[in-house]
Amino acid sequence: MKLEIVGENVIRVDGLAKVTGKATYPQDLYVDDMVFGKTLRSKKPHAFVKLDISKAEEISGVIKILTYQDVPNNHHGVLFKDHQVFCSKKVRSIGDSLAFVIATSEKAAEKAVAAIEVTYEEIEGVFDPIEAMKEKAPKVHDDGNILYHYKLRKGDAENAFEKCDVVVEGEYKTSMVDHAFLQPEAGLAYKEGDTIVVCAATQYPHFDQLEIAEALQLPLEKIKVINTAVGGAFGGREDITMQIHLALAVKVTGKPVKTVYSRQESFEAHSKRHPMIMYYKTGADNNGKLMAMEAKIIGDTGAYASWAINVLRKAGVHATGPYEISNVKVDSYAVYTNNPFAGAMRGFGAVQVPIGHEQQMDMLAEKLEIDPITFRLMNCFKVGSRTATGQVLEESIPLQKCIEEVAKAMDFEQKLEGAV
Amino acid sequence: MKRIQLKVNGKVYEVDIEEDMRLLDVLRDKLHLTGTKEGCGEGECGACTIIMDETTVNACMVMAFQGEGKEIITIEGVKGDHDLHPIQRAFLEEGAVQCGFCTPGMVLSAKALLDQNPSPTRKEIREGISGNLCRCTGYNQIVNAIEKASQYLRGEETKE
Numbered sequence: 001m002k003l004e005i006v007g008e009n010v011i012r013v014d015g016l017a018k019v020t021g022k023a024t025y026p027q028d029l030y031v032d033d034m035v036f037g038k039t040l041r042s043k044k045p046h047a048f049v050k051l052d053i054s055k056a057e058e059i060s061g062v063i064k065i066l067t068y069q070d071v072p073n074n075h076h077g078v079l080f081k082d083h084q085v086f087c088s089k090k091v092r093s094i095g096d097s098l099a100f101v102i103a104t105s106e107k108a109a110e111k112a113v114a115a116i117e118v119t120y121e122e123i124e125g126v127f128d129p130i131e132a133m134k135e136k137a138p139k140v141h142d143d144g145n146i147l148y149h150y151k152l153r154k155g156d157a158e159n160a161f162e163k164c165d166v167v168v169e170g171e172y173k174t175s176m177v178d179h180a181f182l183q184p185e186a187g188l189a190y191k192e193g194d195t196i197v198v199c200a201a202t203q204y205p206h207f208d209q210l211e212i213a214e215a216l217q218l219p220l221e222k223i224k225v226i227n228t229a230v231g232g233a234f235g236g237r238e239d240i241t242m243q244i245h246l247a248l249a250v251k252v253t254g255k256p257v258k259t260v261y262s263r264q265e266s267f268e269a270h271s272k273r274h275p276m277i278m279y280y281k282t283g284a285d286n287n288g289k290l291m292a293m294e295a296k297i298i299g300d301t302g303a304y305a306s307w308a309i310n311v312l313r314k315a316g317v318h319a320t321g322p323y324e325i326s327n328v329k330v331d332s333y334a335v336y337t338n339n340p341f342a343g344a345m346r347g348f349g350a351v352q353v354p355i356g357h358e359q360q361m362d363m364l365a366e367k368l369e370i371d372p373i374t375f376r377l378m379n380c381f382k383v384g385s386r387t388a389t390g391q392v393l394e395e396s397i398p399l400q401k402c403i404e405e406v407a408k409a410m411d412f413e414q415k416l417e418g419a420v
Numbered sequence: 421m422k423r424i425q426l427k428v429n430g431k432v433y434e435v436d437i438e439e440d441m442r443l444l445d446v447l448r449d450k451l452h453l454t455g456t457k458e459g460c461g462e463g464e465c466g467a468c469t470i471i472m473d474e475t476t477v478n479a480c481m482v483m484a485f486q487g488e489g490k491e492i493i494t495i496e497g498v499k500g501d502h503d504l505h506p507i508q509r510a511f512l513e514e515g516a517v518q519c520g521f522c523t524p525g526m527v528l529s530a531k532a533l534l535d536q537n538p539s540p541t542r543k544e545i546r547e548g549i550s551g552n553l554c555r556c557t558g559y560n561q562i563v564n565a566i567e568k569a570s571q572y573l574r575g576e577e578t579k580e
Contacts, residue, residue, distance in 0.1 A: 011512050012515070015512045019527065020455070020504075021454070027457075182555050183457070183521040229519075232556055263460045
């Protein structure tokens with residue numbers, strides 16, 4: 001077989017359009033007679049809410065103000081339909097969508113958003129996932145706050161710890177992170193016959209189509225999603241933001257509708273990386289062989305599930321790091337709070353756990369008086385290794401070589417001599 | 421409403437503006453030169469970088485009327501002998517373009533730098549693009565591209 005692309009230096013297919021400024025992102029779309037949409041978002045993290053749109057409706061240029069009453073099926077969400085298109089009774093986090101003003105100009109829409117009277121009746125919120133797991137904690141949704149528990153058991157960790165010569169324990173925390181892709185969310189929607197066309201920058205056009213169709217109660221084939229140029233995403237464009245608002249606005253007004261988020265609104269509208277709290281206990285024998293590991297990982301998914309299940313499962317699956325351990329016990333949890341919702345972000349839960357398992361490795365190496373490189377080489381995955389989930393790694397596992405190359409590049413041997 | 425004259429990419433435009441319009445709004449909404457991007461609206465990200473009288477500015481931080489009487493260059497005005505400017509060619513060859521939203525601003529910052537300093541060091545290149553954020557590349561490919569473009573512009577062959 002002749003390879004034409006692999007191993008060759010290929011210029012990306014959309015490179016020319018991007019380097020000349022001709023690539024079209026949704027904010028670059030302009031059509032005749034288009035009108036503008038602007039979202040009203042919650043300023044409170046947990047409250048019962050009532051809207052009075054009567055004054056806003058009187059503002060010159062306002063065509064229609066959409067609220068929960070206008071949505072045929074007021075739910076969406078990638079795994080659970082726990083997101084409302086517009087909150088009906090209760091807001092669960094700052095930034096929740098309350099209304100969408102459609103007006104002849106962006107300025108009129110902004111003015112009307114400011115003129116909507118919002119009455120908040122605040123409820124006690126919960127912002128710490130540990131607190132949220134307690135039975136008496138305020139409930140973010142109707143059921144309990146723990147929405148997912150992943151259990152991994154291999155061997156008998158409890159027994160194995162008793163046989164370990166050294167055991168280390170630690171608690172680790174990672175913070176919330178925003179993708180901060182450079183192109184803030186924007187979209188344009190219009191009618192093409194009796195089909196509603198939504199142009200947006202998305203990671204998931206086919207799923208957006210499904211979510212729009214379900215919310216609007218329209219047949220799937222009456223919704224068309226066009227993916228424009230996407231100005232970065234990193235997981236942050238896997239959930240719906242303005243797509244349903246725009247489609248509904250077109251359905252109700254019949255006009256082409258455009259919306260462009262500011263940077264601030266972008267931060268309020270899309271997911272974050274799950275902050276995690278990780279308790280780790282790891283043990284080895286005097287020869288430096290890892291014997292047992294126990295981890296409890298709690299992920300704060302904020303007010304909505306988004307991809308929390310996949311993220312916390314992945315965190316649990318990868319909790320050992322790339323090391324072979326015979327006895328493993330992992331419990332990972334996804335927990336609702338009133339924080340901004342967390343979802344997909346590069347690595348999907350696999351990037352938080354190394355903060356824990358690698359620090360554990362360093363602490364064990366120190367106790368065992370083995371240098372940290374050698375200790376890792378003794379325990380790392382090789383061809384034939386069995387992971388904590390029982391997978392036998394049969395193909396290329398070049399980790400050993402990778403660690404050796406890193407050690408060489410950092411002059412590890414020399415530094416070690418100096419240190420001892 | 422006010423009528424102003426703007427000279428953009430060598431062409432003179434008569435445009436009606438509202439007094440509170442930014443230069444960025446006029447370029448995008450009035451002239452439909454949408455290669456100039458808005459990433460933050462507060463002069464932090466550099467996606468709206470344009471060249472005004474040989475100096476880079478963030479078009480979101482300049483009022484439209486301030487552009488009167490100035491020579492304005494946007495990405496649409498960056499061209500070379502064979503259509504592509506050597507900077508654009510180098511960006512493509514070095515993989516300096518990913519999502520592309522920072523690219524027009526980066527190219528203009530690179531152009532302003534190389535117009536004034538044809539042989540910048542890598543440190544000077546990094547300083548030259550220090551007002552432009554990129555979330556995809558990690559910047560190394562962009563620095564490589566600008567270095568390569570400086571060689572193209574000096575007429576040197578680059579080692580491939």
